[in-house]
Amino acid sequence: MSPYDSEPADRLVTAAADGEDQAVEAALRPRLLDEFIGQERVREQLSLVLQAARQRGAAPDHVLLSGPPGLGKTTLSMIIAAELGAPIRITSGPAIQHAGDLAAILSSLAEGEVLFLDEIHRMSRPAEEMLYMAMEDFRVDVIVGKGPGATAIPLELPPFTLVGATTRAGLLPPPLRDRFGFTGHMEFYAPAELQRVVHRSAALLDVEIDPAAAAEIAGRSRGTPRIANRLLRRVRDYAQVRHDGVVNAAIAGQALDVYEVDARGLDRLDRAVLDALLRLFGGGPVGLSTLAVAVGEEAETVEEVAEPFLVREGLLARTPRGRIATAGAWRHLGLTPPAQPGRGAVPPQPELFAQEKAED
Ligand SMILES: Nc1ncnc2c1ncn2[C@@H]1O[C@H](COP(=O)(O)OP(=O)(O)OP(=O)(O)O)[C@@H](O)[C@H]1O
Numbered sequence: 249m250s251p252y253d254s255e256p257a258d259r260l261v262t263a264a265a266d267g268e269d270q271a272v273e274a275a276l277r278p279r280l281l282d283e284f285i286g287q288e289r290v291r292e293q294l295s296l297v298l299q300a301a302r303q304r305g306a307a308p309d310h311v312l313l314s315g316p317p318g319l320g321k322t323t324l325s326m327i328i329a330a331e332l333g334a335p336i337r338i339t340s341g342p343a344i345q346h347a348g349d350l351a352a353i354l355s356s357l358a359e360g361e362v363l364f365l366d367e368i369h370r371m372s373r374p375a376e377e378m379l380y381m382a383m384e385d386f387r388v389d390v391i392v393g394k395g396p397g398a399t400a401i402p403l404e405l406p407p408f409t410l411v412g413a414t415t416r417a418g419l420l421p422p423p424l425r426d427r428f429g430f431t432g433h434m435e436f437y438a439p440a441e442l443q444r445v446v447h448r449s450a451a452l453l454d455v456e457i458d459p460a461a462a463a464e465i466a467g468r469s470r471g472t473p474r475i476a477n478r479l480l481r482r483v484r485d486y487a488q489v490r491h492d493g494v495v496n497a498a499i500a501g502q503a504l505d506v507y508e509v510d511a512r513g514l515d516r517l518d519r520a521v522l523d524a525l526l527r528l529f530g531g532g533p534v535g536l537s538t539l540a541v542a543v544g545e546e547a548e549t550v551e552e553v554a555e556p557f558l559v560r561e562g563l564l565a566r567t568p569r570g571r572i573a574t575a576g577a578w579r580h581l582g583l584t585p586p587a588q589p590g591r592g593a594v595p596p597q598p599e600l601f602a603q604e605k606a607e608d
């Protein structure tokens with residue numbers, strides 16, 4: 249599910265997991281730290297934490313994994329349990345609304361068990377407060393009764409390791425953040441790393457693919473393994489239906505052109521935003537709502553769905569005066585940037601805009 253209501257449901261380049269992703273991701277997940285590609289720093293740090301705990305024969309410190317969707321937080325949490333040889337219990341912040349829900353889970357943990365709490369920033373406040381004590385003292389106070397007659401019954405917990413995952417580390421209250429002994433920040437993957445992800449997934453899916461084709465898919469995957477795996481599946485369909493199933497760079501490129509994911513990973517919406525910014529507004533500055541009207545989308549869709557990646561790619565900038573295109577944006581769409589910044593080589597063309605609106 250996309251974190252944004254404004255994201256089109258069928259978007260091929262969303263980083264959020266769709267139904268098909270959920271069905272196949274389990275099969276594509278690396279099981280051990282050595283199989284996990286990229287994230288060198290997090291991997292090395294985590295490997296030390298886990299190895300030290302194993303040597304001491306104790307449960308490791310609590311681990312927080314933070315970073316954008318689809319970069320491998322759930323995968324790493326399962327790897328942590330596998331590397332420790334410990335069972336894993338999986339739940340999420342939204343599933344724990346009452347402190348009692350959390351007390352039930354905590355009190356049933358086995359010694360050394362890994363508790364994976366996904367979307368930990370979405371837990372309710374009372375549950376969060378119970379978690380503080382559980383993390384620090386391996387103890388919870390179960391409240392029995394209501395009002396003045398209520399009593400707190402202390403309950404000892406076996407040592408366990410909490411692994412929290414969040415896409416929004418900034419939303420975590422500091423007392424919670426401070427109770428993690430180790431925080432791993434996941435970064436977007438480099439193209440060469442994603443190429444290895446594609447190669448590995450292709451082998452697991454029995455798809456014959458050459459290195460240039462894996463690189464082609466990787467380059468369009470927005471630094472995100474989940475997107476790489478999804479694009480690989482669409483390329484596989486194309487190679488199977490239109491060719492003999494073997495994937496080379498040309499076939500990968502053609503397949504993703506069919507799905508309107510361009511060489512840099514921009515999709516139709518992203519390009520429509522850039523195109524309007526360049527052709528209609530001469531590269532800006534232009535206000536968000538005007539830009540949104542020009543592409544026929546809601547302002548939130550443009551702001552939350554298209555812009556973050558365009559900004560990340562250095563194609564668009566948000567300024568106090570409005571959105572502006574960078575020189576890279578002109579190059580990406582094959583247009584000539586204006587000599588004077590902010591003044592487009594192509595003058596604003598309201599009639600083109602009117603015509604496009606009339607067409608849809
Ligand atoms: N380092 C990696 N090497 C190989 N495959 C990976 C790696 N990281 C992630 N993947 C693949 O990407 C997919 C998504 O990863 P995962 O579900 O762990 O992401 P996430 O960070 O938990 O996302 P979300 O924030 O949406 O929960 C998985 O199928 C996994 O196979």
Ligand SMILES: [Mg+2]
Nearest residue numbers: 321322323366
């Ligand atoms: Mg996850």
